Amino acid sequence: MAQQVVNVGAVANDGTGDALRTAFQKLNANDTELYSITGSHTATLATYGTAATKNVGTAAGNVPVLDGSGLLDTAVLPALAITDVFTVASQAAMLALAAQKGDIAIRSDLNKSFALSTNSPATLADWKELLTPTDAVLAVAGLTGSISAAALKxxxxxxxxxxxxxxxxxxxxAAAPTxxxxxxxxxxGDFTTxxxxxxxxxxxxxxxDLHAExxxxxKGAADGTVKVGLPAGITPAARVSGFGVDFGTGTILRVTGGIGAGTVNIVNFDLTSAARNNVNPLVIDIRFKAS
Incomplete structure (x- = not known):
């Protein structure tokens, strides 16, 4: 029912207001509606539920209220922090961060990361290093980061x-002969030049491989052998193959004993033919096992 208002007229006793009976009828109707809602004190509490019997506060059994910012007291609902991630190049820069508990600082100077365990970013001890797996390879031969083949070698x-x-x-x-x-x-036998x-x-x-010309x-007076010196620092351990061709006479020569001490002997050196010259050299090709 809508509220019924008693008409009291424009001024006292002007005869425009409600009659006394009508006025009390309206008042009674309003009272009846109010009583149906509130009844007694017990009925009033029941109507508004258990909140009507609770004290305002943050203790157990209290009804919490919002503060001036529309937020619950942090004792009831702690502030929700959003983790921020910062990249810094030094300890000083990390300690100067406007960070909150749970924020992460990536230290590029150390290649390490730290988490803030309190709301005091200026306190070094409150930054806790994030541990890395102990079985991970962190360095190779003392090198870290991007390792080139040359650096590793x-x-x-x-x-x-x-x-x-x-x-x-x-x-x-394939190296060129020396x-x-x-x-x-x-x-x-003998020769003079x-x-x-x-x-x-x-x-x-x-x-x-040895090649000699x-x-x-x-010439001398008789056939014989010639001792050929080997390159410095090479002493043959065994003869593998060896031959020589006397282009002056077509005689096939061979390597004989005397291998060692840096020389080899070429036998059947013909000194009885005509005098040698640069056109007809004795060509020797021999392969040795070096000691």
Whole structure:
């Protein structure tokens, strides 16, 4: 029912207001509606539920109220923090952050990250380092970050013995022969004037090839052998193959004993034919196992 208002007229006793009976009828009707809602004090509390019997506050059993900002007291509902992530280049920059509990600081100077455990970002002890797995590889040979092949090679400083190749020399088979001048001496028979040129090439398997061209310009009196000196620092351990061709006579020569001490002997050196010259040198090609 809508509220019924007693008409009291414009001024006292002007005869325009409600009659006394009508006025009390309206009042009674209003009272009846109010009583139907409130009844007694007990009925009033029941109408408004248990909140009507509770005190305002934050203790157990109290009814909390909003503050001036429309928020509940933090004792009832703590402030909800949104974690922020900051990247800083120093400890000082981290401590100067306007951070809150739970915020993360990524330290580019340390490559580490820290979480704030309180609301005091200026306190170093309140920044807790985030641990990384103990089984992760953090560095290789003392190197971190992006590691180039050249940097890793330098850091490891590997030598051939580290990979089981201690007895191997890194010599290219295709390497050009090295020039040298063979020394010549008469072993049997004789000659008075001789010149020689030569090359040699050492292979990774320990063998080396010898090439020599010997020109005799003054012969001796008899057949014999000539001792050919090898390149410096090379002593043959065994003869693998060896032959020579005397282009002056077409005689096939061969390597004989005397291998060692840096020389080899060429036998059947013909000193009875005509005098040698540069057109017809004695050409020798021999392969040896170097010691």
């Amino acid at each position: 330098t850091a490891l400083a590997l030598v051939k013995g580290d990979v089981g190749l201690g007895n191997v020399d890194n010599v290219s088979v 020039d040298y001048t063979p020394s010549l001496t008469s072993d049997t 001789a010149t020689a040129t030569g090359t040699y090439k050492k292979h990774p398997d320990g063998y080396f 010997i020109t005799i310009t003054n």
